[in-house]
Amino acid sequence: MLRLSATSLCLRCLRVPVLPLHVRQCGTARPVENQQTVDTLYDLAVDIQKVRKLKGWVLHQHPAYAKEVAHLLRDMGAPGSVIANILVVHPEAVLCNPEEMAAQRELWTSVCPNKRELVNIIEKFPASFFTSASHHDNQRNNIAYFYSLNLNKRIITKLMASAPQSFSRPMEQNQVMVDTLQLSYKELGGEKNNMKIWLQKLLSQNPFVLLKSPDVLRQNLVFLKVRGFTTAELLHLLSKLRGFVTELNPDSMNQTLLYSQEMMGCSESQLREIVLKCPGLLYYPKHILADRFKGLMSAGISMSQIMDTPTVLELTTQIVNYRILKLRAHGYDVKTGSLNVLNGTKKDFEQSYDKLKLRVQRPLFNPVAPLKTDD
Template identity: 65%
Template sequence: MLRSLTVSLCQRAQPLICLTSRYCSSIPAENKLTVNALYNLSVDVSKIRKLKAWVLHHHPAYVMETAALLRDLGASRPVVARVLELHPEAILCRPEHLEAQKELWMSVCASQRDLVGIIEKFPASFFTSPCHLDSQRANVIFFQSLGLNKRIVAKLMASAPQSFSRSVKQNQEMIKTLQKTYLELGGNETSLKVWLQKLLSQNPYMLMKPPEALQNNLMFLQDRGFTSIELLQLLSKLKGFVTEVQPESMGLSLGYSQKILGCTETELRQIVLKCPALLYYSVPILADRFEGLLSAGISLQQIMGTPTVMELTTQIVQYRIQKLRTHGYDIRTGSLDVLSGTKKDFEISFGKLYPRRERPLFNPVAPLRTDE
């Protein structure tokens, strides 16, 4: 018979509960105190049994203490229940650790209300292991020393908690690489902090990448003829794509796009500057989107003029073209600017082309209501 594996959580060995008789002859009984406490908080225990049943078998558990901390922060009863359903491991964290977490998070949150909002969306970021607390504190101090505002630091902690759980030295290396690269490409000290804030807020997971990934990708783009100014422009597109892709995949995507468009290297670089998505979309995705546009009667020349249309999925393109067509707009001869952009951008452009008529205050055709 296989021995039960263990994982650590909140400085305690956490047994993985065997849920089938294949490896275990019996299943440990649920902690009745835990189950009853969760029921009293209106938590849907069936959800926990389905996804994380092992939590219900653990001794000790701190259900009421965890709920009390959330209520003290201002969380409503439904929010408390929702958090415990989504992340039941929270009840295994010792109260003293949760108090330490509360103190740490309040150093970067503007209010307790903001913290409750973060916990509701990212419970795993708040209910972490105590062994990460020192690293979290060190990283908070480091990012604040960069001049980043509290909102940005809180967003980083919430959306990329792994970057705060690891050594601060690793984050320092990546930040130094970003700063050095920005300045070497022609950026100035005055705008460095704002640029860094935007970059990290758009892609916090950039911190988890090795600095070499950024350097290798920039070297690849330099070899393709991009100037320092153009590289800085790409780096400032705020999506952090320069660490999410690899030279090999970029080479394939660029080669495919150039072949389809039949453009020169110089023309291709200008298209990429308008639509960096061409760098990180895979060849199958590019093929599907080119085919969708061309089958709708859109020309390659139109795509080259408004390459941002490539950021839209084929389904979205088809929907927007159909909506425009029903109002007599021929996308084959018109501008693609009305087609591209976010949903909001499209609705604004559509509204300018076809403004809604205001409803008259009085309709002379409508029958008058009279008292019988």
């Protein structure tokens, strides 16, 4: 009986249909990676896990040109570490076909012939270089237009790298904004001989100004003129604000000015002088200014000190407190001293701080002078 039961069981097992090995039990199949792309990236020492985490979709695309991208960059003098870094930050580069890459290389070398400089730019702005071929005509037209303005090649390269949207759109749109900037410069009394330098500086400091509306620029200048700023002062603000005036609007500036005047208890003319010293004051929203005023006054700084050195409002409360503590450690009291020592970039502050330390640590005697000895 036992033998028959075992035989019967085996016969039943033979009738059970066997599932093919390639059939997955999970209902949704995961997309398959392009193994050739993955292998090439591994060979290039690219952090595949980071790519999978941030932009894993790229690894599933067909066709892909990872080897071609590496060859292009290597031919331009890029070392392996730079190639790997570019492909980690912007793995979409492997989706540009060789014809597009060749066209981009030709385009960029026309304004930046130095290969080493170009590789540095690509490492910082890979998305600007590895772009669609559909924009090539607009890019060429914009390059030709900015050449016609006699702009420096470095400025054009910076525009292409940091604000690629302005080069991807029709040249006529950029021309409208540049014409508006030049006309505003002339109307505000700017000298014609200096206009090219002024425009280069403005575009270099804020490349995105080209993407703003010319109407907004006009409205903001009218508003500031109504507030009592002279044409010379408006030109100063337009230059100092680095084009940020196109990112503002009359309502936001009005709120900021009213709040600042209320906090400082100053007159209209005093407020204009403060804004001219610190044009960025126009840019900060009310809640940010409130936090910075509160932080400064909590540190014992008076309102009259702030009015004398309004640029201290450009610093965050955290930075101000950190700098005050460092200065206090060497005996400098910001309550009675000048606030100028707080100002500037990190490098500016460190230089001022080092000078202060030298003054404090300077010996009271002359170490070179001979010591007096008893006869």
